[in-house]
Amino acid sequence: MKNQQDxxxxxxxxxxxxxxxxxxxQKFQGGIENIAGWFDSIGLPGFLAYIVASIELVGGIAIILGLATRIVGGLFVIVLLGAIVTVQLSAGFIGGYAYDLALLAISxxxxxxxxxLFSLDSYILKVRNKS
Structure with a gap:
């Protein structure tokens, strides 16, 4: 039986x-250009929308697979801190940054x-150790 923490x-x-x-x-399907424009409207460079959306999509896939989990977790922390500080904080706790804070804690x-457990990181490490 696997460890409960795992x-x-x-x-x-x-x-x-x-x-x-x-x-x-959602960012890509809804029109990433619109998100870039919104980023510009709140004082952030529009190109950050592409970076954030890519981190969310590719990072989401990678973290499910257990690939670069700590690195992706760190990238998510940065994205979430940015979202909280630039947008969610002014909306208050409930209806604002509560959800992002929970995701931040997980990240x-x-x-x-x-x-x-069931991660590519562990598999890669096992293969390397056998070599």
């Missing part, structure tokens, strides 16, 4: 990945602890 980290990793895939996909956990 199972918990796997659940956090998969759910976080699904959420970020949804957000990244920070994965940044600090990783997630080995």
């Amino acid at each position: 199972i918990g980290a796997l659940l956090l990793r998969v759910v976080l990945g699904i959420i970020f895939i949804g957000h990244g996909t 920070a956990y994965l940044l600090l602890n990783g997630s080995k």
